[in-house]
Amino acid sequence: MQKPDSLIFDMDGTLWDAVETYAQSWNNVFRDMGIDIVIERDKLAKMVGWEGKKVIREIMPDFDDEKRQQIYNTVNDGRHSLIAQMGGTLYDGVREGLKELATRYDLFILSNCAKGIIRSFIDWAGIDEHIKDELAHGVNYMPKNHNIKLLAEKHNLKNPVYIGDTEGDGQQSRIAGIPFVFVNYGFGHTDDYDLKFDNFKDLTKYFMELQG
Incomplete structure (x- = not known):
């Protein structure tokens, strides 16, 4: 592989596992609204990486689009404080790896999550100084290929991965x-x-040793 000038990371399943926290954010809202739905970890884990509209259709098939979106907005409003409280499981070597990689590459996070969730993750993980920028699907509701290009254009990236x-x-x-x-x-x-x-340690080692 040609040496890249930048690394764009997915978040969930790549940098951390916060499925328990995400499930709790859904279940809190369903409980408070008296909705008879309980989201288990295994079910939600299968949806990690999906765009929001697909997730809410799967979780709430009996609701109309407007009601689904209303509930989803409420879930995400509560998710920010829940991430600060519960966090998630940072994969082994991620915090140290990002610190090291940032000395040679511009680092970005791009995820299909709601607006503001990446920032909540960055703050919880304490990695702000290593991440140059981030972009979530919930900002513009566009697919990842579009948002990859947006980041590349904004930061004049020549060879991102x-x-x-x-x-x-x-x-x-x-x-x-x-x-x-x-x-x-x-x-x-x-x-x-x-x-x-x-594992993330091997990824870090590879890109730190990559010549070019």
Whole structure:
């Protein structure tokens, strides 16, 4: 692989696992609204990486679009404070790896989450100084390939790569015309990648030693 000038990371399944926190944010709202739905971790884990509209159709099939969106907005409003309280599980080597990688690359986070969630994650993880910028699906409701291009244009990135954990991440990277790096410890599976890593420490080592 040609040495990139920037690394764009997916968040959920790539940098951390916060499914328990996300499930709690749904269940708190359903309980408070008297809605007879309980979201289990296993069900929600299968939806990690989906765009919001697809998630809410799956979780609330019996509601109309307006009601789904209203509930989803309430869930996300509460999710910010819940992330600060509960956090999630940062994958082994992520905090140290990002600090190291930031000495050689511009680092970004791009996720299909709601607006503000990436910032909540960055603050909880204490990695703000290492991340140059972030962009969530909830900002403009556009697919990842579009938002990858937006980040590239905004920051004049010449040779970015996208790092994620799902087949969809790979597909969106291909559409955007950039290499895809797959981490297989997350929530998804794919055979279509340019590089694959079993853990974040190996990923960090590879990119720190990459010449070019």
